Amino acid sequence: MITKTEIRSFRRVSLGSALRIAAPCLALSLAAIDSGEAASLTARGNEPGWHIEVSESAITFRAMDGENFTIEPVPQPTTANAVAIYAATVGGRPFTLSLADEVCADTMTGMQHPKTATVVIGDRRLTGCGGEPAALLRGDWRIEEIGGTAIVAGSEPTLTFEPDGRIHGNGSCNRFIGSFSLSGEGLKFSPAGASMMACDQPLMDQEHTLLKAFEAIHRFEVGPEGRLRLIGDKGGTLVSLRK
Structure with a gap:
């Protein structure tokens, strides 16, 4: 879970950076909302x-x-x-x-x-x-590949989809938060916000690549083996994950 201290440490940075802060009011798709009550x-x-x-x-x-x-x-x-x-x-x-x-x-x-x-x-x-399509995303995922490249040995980047439309996880070095929305047009992530710790350069580079990939996600696919693929608008797999 993200602590209050981590959330307070999030800073707004330039649009060109992968570490962009999420808007305080998250726009959520109805498909991503689970009220917790008995639903049809x-x-x-x-x-x-x-x-x-x-x-x-x-x-x-x-x-x-x-x-x-x-x-x-x-x-x-x-x-x-x-x-x-x-x-x-x-x-x-x-x-x-x-x-x-x-x-x-x-x-x-x-x-x-x-x-x-x-x-x-x-x-x-x-x-x-x-x-609801959002049911296929909910839960904790381990990131295995980013842009077709295996993650840095020993690193543990993660991504969690919450029932209320929030996302959060470990980018490789820093914690991040954001939101997602689903529509007939596909899957979109909001600009993510992240803490500002410094790590070894390979981890920082991997985190930068991951958060930039989130910006380009267009849709998702869940394969028969249970692997989740986050796909860009040009059809390539940007992030590959497994529970």
Whole structure:
């Protein structure tokens, strides 16, 4: 955790420096906010466009072709092989919503979500993604590569994504803080703020490279092996991390 002493030591420096202070009021994307209260789960798909929301009281389905309905109360799901299945009857047709714990990429935006969703209504089958993308980022990560180069031996740069949209970690020498936002356009980091300790030059150089990389992040990908890739607008991996 960042101490109050460290936070007080943060200084504003020039825009050209990697050690830039974060704004005191962090602009947070709704996708990055977790209120801690019971929340609904949303899933959606494309071609045709559809949207489904599962709350504590109802399942609500809407499609671009005009088919809309609500199921209430919410049927008790069955779970097998990390797949939750809600089953009901709608207008005399069997209905199922399956939510698998498998990373799913939106077919239009490429944004990844933590669940793969399948909706079956009679003989109609729709596929899409469910859950909030921010859930894939949350937690503590160890940085393994920066710009395709392995980290300096013995160094331990880290990055933590908090539920409220904050980020913090160890840049290699100094602690840093900032925020992130997620939208249909991808992942963005705010300018980071950091403490001002001095370390050996290889660590200082690595920290500078890392914080500059944060400025250019455009999107993210979580691979099947669990590695997180922070990707720039030109498609290259800027930072590679593992929990």
